[in-house]
Amino acid sequence: MKSLFWLVAVFAAAAALAVFGRMNEGYALFVYPPWRIEVSLLLAAIVLLLFFALLYAMVRLVHHALALPAHVRAYRERRRRERAQGALAAALQAHLEGRFARAEKEAQRAWDEGGAPGLAALIGARAAHQLRQFSRRDQWLERAAAAGESLQAARLMTQAEMALEERDFGAAREALTALHESGPKHIATLRMLLRAERGAQNWEEVLRIASMLAKRDAIAPAVAEEFKAQAYVEILGRVAADRRGYEERLRRIPARDQALPRVAVTAARHLTALGNAALAREIVERGLAHEWNGTLVALYGELPELEAPERAREAVARIERAERWLSDHAEDPQLLAALGRLCAAAELWGKAQRYLEAALSFEQSRAAHLDLAKLLERLGRPADAQRHVRGAAEMP
Structure with missing residues (x-):
């Protein structure tokens, strides 16, 4: 567009000069003793214009x-940046493709060219780590x-x-x-810190994060609950030998x-x-x-070692x-077996036998067979007790 403008301007100027020359009969006189040169005014104008153009x-x-x-330096710098950017892009692509040796090689090229040296160094570090x-x-x-503070977070x-x-x-x-310490706590870094604290078994920090x-x-x-549950289990396990400390925690x-x-x-x-039956319940x-x-x-059917009267209560x-849960879980074998063990502990022999037999009718379990065998042995029925002992032994 610019060239077209200049072309039109030149033609317009030529046309203007032609019209000016035809309408004007003036002349220009150049004197340099002993010479005198007389030319038309149009020619003088053309020569003057050509002189200024030259x-x-x-x-x-x-x-x-x-x-x-x-210009040469700028061209070379531009070409260097283009090569560096190309090498950096090739390094990133190779890293994402899993070609780590090539990624490190291209990162070295990008580093040598000086384009985004910090990013090139990080890609090279990741590639070398994978190798x-x-x-x-x-x-x-x-x-x-050494590339500067701008890449500290990425590093x-x-x-x-x-x-x-x-x-x-x-x-x-x-x-x-x-x-x-150098900036805000981003979600990505918190997730990584959670992994680190779990690995280091800093369970109080796991809870906090x-x-x-x-x-x-x-x-x-659900994931947060799983992390917290794991942390609480580990924390409680560390104080499980001290009843008072355990209850406080x-x-x-x-x-x-x-x-x-x-x-x-x-x-x-x-x-x-630890013998705290009430809190366990x-x-x-x-x-x-x-x-x-x-x-x-x-677990509800398991009682700690207590004195007989307290154990029965x-x-x-x-x-x-x-028994109130039975209205909603009448066919739950674990609940029936737990009731059987509790009734045996309370010396309610008949109810204990019924609950244990009901539990076995819904699901065969070694624990229920053995509990029923102990109960029958106590009731003076050794033959029936042996039958349930064999049933427990045959369980896979």
């Missing part, structure tokens, strides 16, 4: 000649660290990911902690979390072993109100509650 062309030519080194060339990986990470994330893959949870926690992620809706509620667990099946099962078993009842669970039902209290 002068302009010479000035432009000199300018371009002087600027040529700068298990840890010395080269560390060299790449040093290059990335620390890369270090944490690679440490988690190697199950070096301490190094992962160190990198992620440094990342959190899982709760944070759940509040941000960053993990599914259990009280610090929210009631909703106490009702999680894994937590309730663990707490009930520990409390039974409360935990199981709360857990079953939250979610009906066969393991919890079976505890058994009767549990029988009363368990």
Whole structure:
């Protein structure tokens, strides 16, 4: 478009000069003693224009000649950036395709060309890590660290990911902690920190981070409950030898979390072993109100070692509650077997036999056979007891 404009302008100027020449009979006189030159005014104007055009062309030519080194440098720099960007793109593509040796080679090319050296170093570090060339990986990470603060977050994330893959949870926690200190706690880093804390068995931190992620809706509620249940189980296991300390730590667990099946099962078993039958019963009842669970039902039928009168009172209290569950779970073999054991503990022999036989009618189990064998032996029926002992032995 610009060239067309100039072409039209030249033709317009030529036409204007032609019209001017025909309408004007003036002349121009040039005197340089002893010479005198007389030309038409039109010719003088044309010569003058040609002179200025030639002068302009010479000035432009000199300018371009002087600027040529700068143009060459700019061209070379542009070509270098293009090569660096091409190498960086090739390195990223090769890494995503799983061709890690080629990815590292292309990352080296990108680094040598100087285009985005920090990103090239991170891709090279990831590729070397996948090739298990840890010395080269560390060299790449040093290059990335030297690339500047703008890539600090990406470098620390890369270090944490690679440490988690190697199950070096301490190094992962160190990198992620440094990342959190330098900026906001992003969801991705919190998820990685959760993995690191689980691996390092820092269960109190697992609880805290899982709760944070759940509040941000960053993990599914069921996943958060699973993480919290695992943490509570491990925490309770560490204090299971101290009844007072165990009960204090259990009280610090929210009631909703106490009702999680894994937590309730663990707490009930520990409390039974520690002799706190009432609290074990409360935990199981709360857990079953939250979610009906066969393991919890079976635990409800287990009593701790207590004095005979106290054991009988505890058994009767549990029988009363368990028999109310029968209205909704009349054919549950675990519930029937638990009632059978509780009735035996309360010396309600007839009811114990009926419940155990009913449990076996719905599901054959070694535990129910053995419980019934013990009961029949106590009732003076050794032949029937032996039959159930054989039934237990034949169970797979």
